[in-house]
Amino acid sequence: MSKNAVKEKKTSKKTKTKKEELVPIFIMGKKYEVPPSLTIQKAMEYAGYQLVRGCGCRGGICGACGTVYRFPNSYRIEVGLACQTVVEPNMYITQIPFFPANKATYNIEKLEPTGSTVMALYPEIFKCVGCGTCTRSCPMDIDVMEYISLAIRGDIAGAAELSFDCVMCGLCAARCPAEEAQYNIGILTRRLYGRHIASKAKHLEKAVKAVKNTQVEKGLKKLMKMDLTSLRKVYNEREIEPDMAEEFWEPEDKKYIVVE
Amino acid sequence: MAYTPELKKLIKIVEKTRPERVEKKKRGEEFKAMSLKEREDILKYHPDFKEEGRSEIKVGPNRGYRIAEEMVSLLHAKSRVDPALIDLSNPDYETDVLIIGGGGAGTAAALMAREQKVKVLIATKLRHGDANTMMAEGGIQAAIKNEKDSPYYHYLDALGGGHFKNDPGLVYTLVNEAPEVMAWLEKLGAMFTKYDDGRLKALHGGGTSRKRMHYAGDITGAEIMRTIRDEARNYPNDIKVLEFSPAVELILNDKGACAGAVLYNLETEEYIIVKAKATVMSTGGSGRLHIQEFMTTNHYGATGDGLIMGYRAGVPIKFLHTVQYHPTGVVFPEQAEGLLITEKFRAAGANVLNIDGEQFVYEREPRDVEASTFIRECTVRKKGIPTPTGMFGVWLDSPMIDLLKGEGTVRREFPGKWILFHRYGIDITREPMLVYPTLHYQNGGLEINNKGETVVPGFIVGGEVSGGLHGENRLMGNSLLDVMVYGRIAGLTAANYAKKKFKDGKMTLGHVAKYHKALKDAGVKVGNRIAPMILPDYSNPEVREKQLTTRYLGTLR
Numbered sequence: 001m002s003k004n005a006v007k008e009k010k011t012s013k014k015t016k017t018k019k020e021e022l023v024p025i026f027i028m029g030k031k032y033e034v035p036p037s038l039t040i041q042k043a044m045e046y047a048g049y050q051l052v053r054g055c056g057c058r059g060g061i062c063g064a065c066g067t068v069y070r071f072p073n074s075y076r077i078e079v080g081l082a083c084q085t086v087v088e089p090n091m092y093i094t095q096i097p098f099f100p101a102n103k104a105t106y107n108i109e110k111l112e113p114t115g116s117t118v119m120a121l122y123p124e125i126f127k128c129v130g131c132g133t134c135t136r137s138c139p140m141d142i143d144v145m146e147y148i149s150l151a152i153r154g155d156i157a158g159a160a161e162l163s164f165d166c167v168m169c170g171l172c173a174a175r176c177p178a179e180e181a182q183y184n185i186g187i188l189t190r191r192l193y194g195r196h197i198a199s200k201a202k203h204l205e206k207a208v209k210a211v212k213n214t215q216v217e218k219g220l221k222k223l224m225k226m227d228l229t230s231l232r233k234v235y236n237e238r239e240i241e242p243d244m245a246e247e248f249w250e251p252e253d254k255k256y257i258v259v260e
Numbered sequence: 261m262a263y264t265p266e267l268k269k270l271i272k273i274v275e276k277t278r279p280e281r282v283e284k285k286k287r288g289e290e291f292k293a294m295s296l297k298e299r300e301d302i303l304k305y306h307p308d309f310k311e312e313g314r315s316e317i318k319v320g321p322n323r324g325y326r327i328a329e330e331m332v333s334l335l336h337a338k339s340r341v342d343p344a345l346i347d348l349s350n351p352d353y354e355t356d357v358l359i360i361g362g363g364g365a366g367t368a369a370a371l372m373a374r375e376q377k378v379k380v381l382i383a384t385k386l387r388h389g390d391a392n393t394m395m396a397e398g399g400i401q402a403a404i405k406n407e408k409d410s411p412y413y414h415y416l417d418a419l420g421g422g423h424f425k426n427d428p429g430l431v432y433t434l435v436n437e438a439p440e441v442m443a444w445l446e447k448l449g450a451m452f453t454k455y456d457d458g459r460l461k462a463l464h465g466g467g468t469s470r471k472r473m474h475y476a477g478d479i480t481g482a483e484i485m486r487t488i489r490d491e492a493r494n495y496p497n498d499i500k501v502l503e504f505s506p507a508v509e510l511i512l513n514d515k516g517a518c519a520g521a522v523l524y525n526l527e528t529e530e531y532i533i534v535k536a537k538a539t540v541m542s543t544g545g546s547g548r549l550h551i552q553e554f555m556t557t558n559h560y561g562a563t564g565d566g567l568i569m570g571y572r573a574g575v576p577i578k579f580l581h582t583v584q585y586h587p588t589g590v591v592f593p594e595q596a597e598g599l600l601i602t603e604k605f606r607a608a609g610a611n612v613l614n615i616d617g618e619q620f621v622y623e624r625e626p627r628d629v630e631a632s633t634f635i636r637e638c639t640v641r642k643k644g645i646p647t648p649t650g651m652f653g654v655w656l657d658s659p660m661i662d663l664l665k666g667e668g669t670v671r672r673e674f675p676g677k678w679i680l681f682h683r684y685g686i687d688i689t690r691e692p693m694l695v696y697p698t699l700h701y702q703n704g705g706l707e708i709n710n711k712g713e714t715v716v717p718g719f720i721v722g723g724e725v726s727g728g729l730h731g732e733n734r735l736m737g738n739s740l741l742d743v744m745v746y747g748r749i750a751g752l753t754a755a756n757y758a759k760k761k762f763k764d765g766k767m768t769l770g771h772v773a774k775y776h777k778a779l780k781d782a783g784v785k786v787g788n789r790i791a792p793m794i795l796p797d798y799s800n801p802e803v804r805e806k807q808l809t810t811r812y813l814g815t816l817r
């Protein structure tokens with residue numbers, strides 16, 4: 001395979017970075033010079049940290065690498081995921097890989113999808129002062145305060161939809177003066193929505209019942225014993241649902257379709 | 261990190277060919293799909309077929325098997341700790357079911373085991389939920405629309421994708437359990453994308469004959485993982501979770517059954533003994549081994565640990581000679597390199613294009629075929645798009661999707677990727693993405709039957725670390741299904757074993773000493789190689805030169 005197809009997995013294996021090209025960042029107050037194209041995560045590794053906490057999927061979805069940072073001469077506190085945020089000169093960084101947060105336990109089956117449910121499980125939600133710190137602390141650009149206020153108002157569907165992108169990094173909980181764990185409230189609303197509000201997929205129940213249908217079973221058992229040549233033939237001849245077909249397309253060959 | 265002027269110029273070419281390509285799509289005209297023979301021919305461009313990247317396993321049940329040298333190097337390594345140093349007489353934890361790995365399969369196993377009223381301990385390397393499951397995007401397959409689909413067709417699709425080498429019994433169970441899994445997830449409250457009447461929306465994946473890929477936005481794996489993790493957290497007395505405590509060795513007993521595991525507390529560096537009546541291995545994949553130096557979509561902890569521990573205990577491995585490269589990994593910007601761009605983009609209508617803005621492959625070939633054509637287009641036909649870092653890629657024309665399905669579709673259906681690129685100054689509703697194959701999935705692994713059992717009694721395996729289900733190539737949407745089906749099965753089998761079949765015995769690490777001896781007898785030069793790897797080495801050589809008194813054991817300080 002040509003060199004072009006392959007990429008060095010370690011950025012530090014590249015040609016030794018010239019001093020002039022490096023930029024200063026401050027990891028928990030200590031200055032390190034790093035290449036300007038690195039993400040905070042890779043910059044920490046470049047600086048010599050071996051990440052155990054604060055590193056997970058490295059792809060922006062698991063929430064392990066919540067990071068807060070500032071710049072000199074600015075009081076503003078910024079947030080980001082270390083794996084997705086590129087360093088800027090003079091960033092003052094720390095990670096918050098863990099924050100003790102309240103999680104209620106519940107049986108989702110027995111709950112009503114209402115504001116009262118949320119408030120009973122997370123009464124601290126009443127302490128919300130509407131400061132918006134949670135929204136400003138969210139590295140996924142979610143309007144956290146809004147989904148909390150929707151939850152309080154009993155708009156569980158609204159809270160579920162608005163909180164959907166949440167990676168549960170915990171930065172909101174770390175900074176909330178009302179000591180809420182917004183992300184735990186979020187997952188509660190999403191599960192309440194999925195379980196009790198969203199319309200049920202009626203075809204699922206039918207599909208579960210249709211498993212082990214005799215005709216399909218016979219077909220499957222036949223395939224399981226089939227020789228390779230015949231199997232390839234059956235595979236090649238199988239009907240393909242067209243890409244642009246409407247939802248209620250039906251195949252011509254219904255031999256192994258369970259018709260009610 | 262927004263597109264460079266050179267790349268913006270090349271994007272103009274894509275914009276020129278787009279209107280006609282959109283019309284073609286609307287008419288249902290696709291690039292010609294490959295015949296089975298053509299699929300086989302193109303595979304010679306696939307990285308699996310590079311003999312130089314392979315070496316031969318010299319010990320154990322699969323002696324003589326030639327697989328990726330990165331994996332062999334770990335199989336030919338010593339245990340992290342000298343077994344003679346470990347005191348097994350006083351376990352730190354005793355439980356009914358020990359689950360090694362807290363991803364989709366492990367958490368599903370925990371929930372099912374708990375329902376059987378056994379005590380569960382999950383030992384996980386990083387945070388509970390930090391796993392490849394969290395990163396899966398496109399969807400989960402299930403034949404649940406009876407008017408047009410059935411497990412029969414699902415089975416056929418899986419076999420075709422796997423080059424007909426899949427274990428028939430494993431696939432049979434997978435496709436038949438799929439409807440139950442979807443019903444279970446819906447009941448737990450997972451927010452799958454639905455029509456207003458509740459009908460689950462579905463798309464095609466590579467190699468599917470029916471649209472049965474169900475999804476939750478473009479973060480299906482995250483939605484499933486968040487949901488089942490939350491459920492597991494609702495039972496803190498029944499399901500205990502030890503985070504940052506990877507297993508480093510299985511413990512057997514004098515009856516040859518699995519008796520638990522040795523864990524390593526990553527923070528205190530202590531070795532911890534867990535005694536368990538049944539053990540589930542669900543350690544996931546091995547993308548962080550960076551096979552053939554490919555970038556990877558996998559999470560930080562995907563270092564194939566379970567393979568090593570299982571193999572040392574005598575469990576054979578299957579289909580590790582093939583590794584799945586996801587065709588569309590991010591190649592620009594550099595900071596997001598290797599990240600997964602879900603197949604769902606292609607399922608939703610986006611074309612794959614070369615530097616001339618033209619199609620060169622049917623977008624829905626199975627992954628190994630698709631990846632091979634991208635590699636050929638860039639390295640042989642030289643029609644790839646060059647990036648500032650010297651890598652090449654091909655275009656994935658996401659703006660087409662809004663033109664085909666209505667404005668706002670991309671933002672609605674792909675919120676995860678929209679925000680990821682948005683942070684880098686790229687609007688994927690207006691500009692195409694640049695992609696190239698990235699190391700993605702371990703097609704094979706430890707051998708199991710359709711109850712998740714292995715040749716070692718009391719040692720049950722489920723999820724990506726197992727082998728046989730996907731044959732030589734996994735279809736999109738069958739991995740999330742795999743972890744749910746075989747995770748649940750592993751939990752049930754383990755619970756049943758713990759309750760009915762377990763017989764106490766004397767714990768031993770003799771198999772590890774035997775393995776070390778076998779390495780010696782086979783003339784393997786182990787050197788200071790250690791396995792399992794636990795975390796990949798991303799250290800800076802300039803820093804290491806100054807670490808005068810630091811000791812590294814394998815990759816860990």
